Amino acid sequence: MVALSKVILALVASALLLSRPSAAHPGLGFGWGGGSGGSGGGHGLLPEYYLYSCPQVNDIVVSVLEQAIEREPRMAASLLRLHFHDCFVQGCDASVLLDDSATIASEKRSQPNANSLRGFEVIDEIKAKLEEVCPGIVSCADIVALAARGSTVLSGGPNWELPLGRRDSRTASLTGSNNNIPPPNSTIQNLITLFQRQGLDEADLVSLSGGHTIGVARCTSFKQRLYNQNGNNQPDATLERNYYQDLKTVCPRSGGDNNISPLDFASPVKFDNSYFKLILWGKGLLTSDEVLLTGKVGKTMNLVKVYAEDESHFFQQFARSMIKMGNISPLIGFNGEVRKNCHHVN
Numbered sequence: 401m402v403a404l405s406k407v408i409l410a411l412v413a414s415a416l417l418l419s420r421p422s423a424a425h426p427g428l429g430f431g432w433g434g435g436s437g438g439s440g441g442g443h444g445l446l447p448e449y450y451l452y453s454c455p456q457v458n459d460i461v462v463s464v465l466e467q468a469i470e471r472e473p474r475m476a477a478s479l480l481r482l483h484f485h486d487c488f489v490q491g492c493d494a495s496v497l498l499d500d501s502a503t504i505a506s507e508k509r510s511q512p513n514a515n516s517l518r519g520f521e522v523i524d525e526i527k528a529k530l531e532e533v534c535p536g537i538v539s540c541a542d543i544v545a546l547a548a549r550g551s552t553v554l555s556g557g558p559n560w561e562l563p564l565g566r567r568d569s570r571t572a573s574l575t576g577s578n579n580n581i582p583p584p585n586s587t588i589q590n591l592i593t594l595f596q597r598q599g600l601d602e603a604d605l606v607s608l609s610g611g612h613t614i615g616v617a618r619c620t621s622f623k624q625r626l627y628n629q630n631g632n633n634q635p636d637a638t639l640e641r642n643y644y645q646d647l648k649t650v651c652p653r654s655g656g657d658n659n660i661s662p663l664d665f666a667s668p669v670k671f672d673n674s675y676f677k678l679i680l681w682g683k684g685l686l687t688s689d690e691v692l693l694t695g696k697v698g699k700t701m702n703l704v705k706v707y708a709e710d711e712s713h714f715f716q717q718f719a720r721s722m723i724k725m726g727n728i729s730p731l732i733g734f735n736g737e738v739r740k741n742c743h744h745v746n
C-alpha cells in the first residue's frame with residue numbers, strides 16, 4: 401500500500417513537472433511570484449528553459465564572447481559588471497540596456513554607469529545572432545546573464561548551471577541605478593546594507609566583490625584614496641606604500657580622471673583569487689575592496705582571508721552567489737516581454 405502510494409505520488413510529481421509552461425511561451429505565472437527577489441531557489445527560472453525553443457543559445461553566446469574577448473580581453477570584465485548593474489536595479493530584467501526615449505530615463509546616464517559601463521555592442525551582436533536562429537525567444541536579460549557566466553568561464557573562473565527564463569522590463573530606473581549600486585568609496589556598512597537590500601549576505605558581498613579579479617577602474621573611482629581619503633588631504637592609510645606611489649603616477653591630483661588601472665594588477669584578465677591576496681597586502685584598488693578586510697566586520701574580514709588561501713572555496717561561493725544575484729526579482733510568466741531589440745521596448 402505504501403509502495404503504491406509512493407508510485408502514485410511520483411507520477412503526480414512528474415506530471416506536474418512536465419506540465420510546466422513550455423519554454424517558448426510565457427507561463428501562466430500562477431504561484432511563481434515574479435518580483436520576490438533575494439535568496440533561495442525557485443523564482444520560476446530553469447536551466448533548461450531554452451532546451452526545446454533555442455537549444456543553441458549558449459553555444460551562440462560563447463562563440464560571440466570568444467571573438468569579442470580575443471579582440472579586447474577587458475570585455476569579459478565589462479560584461480560581468482553589466483549583469484551586476486542590471487540585477488541591482490529592479491531585478492535582472494535588462495533595464496540597464498534601455499536607451500533614453502519618451503518614456504524611459506536611461507540607466508546608462510546614472511552616476512555608476514555614465515562613461516563607465518560597457519559591453520552593449522557585444523550584447524547587440526549576440527542578440528542579432530539569436531534573432532536569426534530563434535527569433536523572439538531569448539530575452540535580453542538572459543543574454544546578459546549568459547554573457548556574465550560565459551565571460552567568467554572564458555577568463556578561467558568557475559562554471560555554474562544558470563537558471564534562465566527572465567523576461568525583459570518595459571521600464572528602467574535612473575534613480576534606482578543611482579541609489580542601489582554601491583559607490584567605490586563605500587564603507588563596509590554601506591556595502592552590507594546595499595547588498596542586504598537585494599537579499600544578498602556578507603558571503604555574497606565578499607565573493608561577488610571577487611569579480612574585481614578582472615577588469616579596470618578609472619582614476620576618478622580611486623582618486624579620493626590617494627589625496628584626501630578622510631577630508632584631511634591625506635591618503636588612505638591602509639594603502640600599501642609602493643602601490644600608492646604607483647597609483648599616483650596613473651592618477652594625478654588634478655586631471656587624468658579617465659586613466660585606468662587594473663582592479664587586480666597581479667592578473668588583470670585572469671579570473672583567480674589574487675584579488676583577495678592583494679587585499680591582504682594593502683593593494684586593493686578601491687576603498688570598497690580594501691574595507692572588506694579593514695572595515696572591522698569579522699565575517700567579511702575572515703572571508704577575504706579564506707578566499708585568499710583557497711581558490712576553490714572562492715570559486716564555489718562565487719558560483720553560488722552569481723546564481724543568487726541572477727535570481728533577483730526576475731520577470732516571468734506574462735510579466736515583461738522578450739524585446740526584439742535590447743535598446744528599446746517592443
Ligand code: HEM
Nearest residue numbers: 477478481484516582583584608611615616617618621688
Ligand atoms: C561591492 C560593491 C562594488 C563596488 C563598490 C564596485 C565598484 C566598481 C567600480 C567603481 C568600478 C570601476 C568603474 C570605473 O571606474 O569606470 C568597478 C569595475 C568592475 N566591477 Fe565592480 N563594484 C562592486 C561590485 C561588483 C560586483 C558584484 C561585480 C560582479 C560580480 C563587479 C564587477 C566589476 C568588474 C568586472 C569591473 C571591471 C569592468 C571593466 O573593466 O569594464 N563589481 N566596480
